[in-house]
Amino acid sequence: MRCDCDEHWIPITNFAGVQVRSGILPKKHLNFEMVASDSAYLRALLRCPVCSRHWIRQYPMPELQGSGPLVFIPVFAEDARAHFDATRTEMQAWRESFEDLGFYRSISPETGPGKCRDSSCDRLRSKYSVFCRRHHFRNLKGRDPQVP
Ligand SMILES: [Zn+2]
Ligand SMILES: [Zn+2]
Secondary structure (H helix, E strand, O other): OOOOHHHHOOOOOOHHHHHHHOOOOOOOHHHOEEEEEEHHHOEEEEEOOOOOOEEEEEOOOHHHOOOOOOEEEEOOOOOHHHHHHHOOOHHHHHHHHHHHHHHHHHOOOOOOOOEOOOOOOOOEOOOOOOOOHHHHHHHHHOOOOOOO
C-alpha cells in the first residue's frame, strides 16, 4: 500500500496557508493512526502507517463546531507529540494576525493634516480618525495590531 503524503508535505506557517490547504487531504488519511487528540481545540495528531509521517488534523474554524473545512498540517518537528502539545493555540494566533492585517489595511491612510492624538506619536491622523492607523487599531481593539 502506498500513500501520497509526499505530495501534501508542504509547510503551513500562517492562516493564508491554512486557507490554501483547507480541504486538500492526503488520500489515505482515513487509515492514519490516532496518536493524540485535543477535542477542546478540534484537533488530532495522526500518523501515516505507510511513511510514518505525523500530521495535525484540525478544523481551523472551531466556531463551526467541526462542520467547516478541515486542514492537514504536516509536522516537521522531531518530537511530534511535544510539538502537538506546544502548538495548541497556534491556529488562533495565525488567525488573529491574519484578521488584524485585514482590519489594519482597511483603516484609511494617514493623510492628516493633524497629528495622531496619542501624545507619544508623531504620525499623521488617519483620514476618518483622530489617530494614526496603529493607534486607531489599538483604540478599538485594546491591543497592538499583529502586523509587520
Ligand atoms: Zn504517508
Ligand atoms: Zn499614532
